[in-house]
Amino acid sequence: MQKTKLLLTSLSLTGLFALAGCSFPGVYKIDIQQGNVVTQDMIDQLRPGMTRRQVRFIMGNPLITDTFHADRWDYLYSIQPGGGQRLQERVSLVFDGSDQLVGLAGDFMPGVSRDQAIMGEGSDTDSAQPQAKPQGETPPAPGSLLEQIQREVDQVETVPVPTPEPLDTDPQ
Secondary structure, rough: OHHHHHHHHHHHHHHHHHHHHHOOOOOOOOEEEEEOOOOHHHHHOOOOOHHHHHHHHHHOOOOOOOOOOOOOEEEEEEEEHHHHEEEEEEEEEEEOOOOEEEEEEEEEOOOOHHHHHHHOOOOOOOOOOOOOOOOOOOOOOOHHHHHHHHHHHHHHOOOOOOOOOOOOOOEE
């Protein structure tokens, strides 16, 4: 009788610890990633008229190639960080009959890449125009250290970072 009571108590205690471990705070839960990782820089490299091979070189193999829509490639990416809410991104690329890229749709759109944003170059700004000083800023006193620093900054010539042309993979 005493052994049965001890056995029942130990089994109950072991079961409770096992159930508590399933939802115990502090238990590490892994990030679940699925699909193709697509970045804004990858989208910015795409140009209309690129061949399927050039697009595959930049983007990788599509996750979905639909037999009913042979001229469309779909790239899907989802991540569920540590048991949190799942986030999903989608990009569809459309080709014409001659296997050239004609359009894209989805969560990413062509725009200013991260590198161009850092360099201050964008599709809506012209880097040749001098930037206006913000209003409300008083000019530094003549001969001061701030004035010398500002003069040196104004005299610096910016050098654009060279961007490589996409590789032409068609042997001719």
